[in-house]
Amino acid sequence: MRFNIRPNLVNNAAADMKNVDRNLRNVQMEISNISRQINNVSDSYLYISKVLEKKADSLETLISKLSTMEDGIEKAVELYLSCEKKLMGDLPNALKAEENSTKKNSFFENLQDWFQTGIWGNREKADRVRRDKAMAKELKTMIKSDRYSQKNWKKASVEERKQILRDLFNEMQAIYGVSLSLLTIEPIPSDPGYTTNGYYSDFYRGVWINEDLLSDPSHYNKIMNTMVHEMRHAYQHEVVRNPKNFMVDEETVKEWSDNFENYKTTAKDGYSAYRDQPIEKDARQFASWVI
Incomplete structure (x- = not known):
């Protein structure tokens, strides 16, 4: 007796998700193009550009989730077909395949990873x-x-906000596991159509924050996100x-190293x-989990 599941239909669902993924990527590309064009037209359109950037980020997150879900569906079909073969009498081949893949995560381990992290098939x-x-x-x-809350930030003067950021900078280092030399808060020149909120310099082992943002309390989230x-x-x-001092998988370490x-x-x-x-x-992803 066969399970009442149709692998071809499930695979079709995965294919449909690929089409959705492709269409979303096209929309994201168009939004990014429009955002850049607006930036080139006038500084007065900066707010619209920022909104478009945020929408592009949202689409990027959705695309990532769809891609991992698509992989999950395909893995589910593979697992189902493997189980069906076992039940239908193809035990020798199935057991041999299982023996060769003992070092890989099980489907349910992969599923748990995906639900918790969005990662499929890579436990590290x-x-x-x-x-x-x-x-x-x-x-x-x-x-x-209380010290770093938005409520406290709103009632603080610009100089007090600078001190809040210095205190935050010192405390954050312990959580990140880094030791930095300085936090510099000063006006930062920006390219036309852009605002540089801040940057990190590994040469100076320091963080720079654009002082121009501190006068407006509504920039609180932007400043915290930048930090x-x-x-x-x-x-x-x-x-x-x-x-060796951090528990980061080799693939990610290499990816970051190559990028630098x-x-x-x-x-x-x-x-x-x-x-x-x-x-x-x-x-960006990490900051989105915090702010």
Whole structure:
């Protein structure tokens, strides 16, 4: 007796998801193109551009989830067919295949990883994401404390906000496992149509925050996001420099190392190339878990 499941229909569902994925990528590309065109027209359209960037980020997250779900469906079909073969009498071949794959994650282990981390079939990377989320949770709890809360930020003067950021900078280092030299808060020149919120310099082992943002209390989330994002870059550099001191999978370490060797800039390589490189995507994702 066969299970009442039709693998061909499930595979068709995976194929349909590929089409959705492709269409979403096209929409995301168009949004990014429009955003860049707006930036080139006038600074007055900066807000619209930022909204479009946020929408592009949302689509990027959705596309990533669809891709991993698509993989999950295909793996489910493979598992079902394997089970069916066993029940139908093809035990020798099935057992042999199972013996050859004992080092791989089971379907249910992969499914658990995917639900928790969005990673399928790579336990080391999934474990790294779990640790990242735990780190992000610790940072989020700290930022929500009275000292760094938005409520306290709103009533603080610009000079007091600078001190809040210095204190935050010092406390964040312990969570990231890094030791940095300085936090610099000063006006940062930006390219036409763009605002540079901040950056990290590994040469100086320091973070720069754009002082122009501090006068407006509504920029609180942007500033906190920038702090988390740039400190993540410090963490990435430290992981590449001393991988044995961190529990990060070799694949990710190599990816970050290669990216640092071939870093893309907006001025030289264009905004999309800059935005889509691994270390920037990782820093954005990590910051989204915190802020």
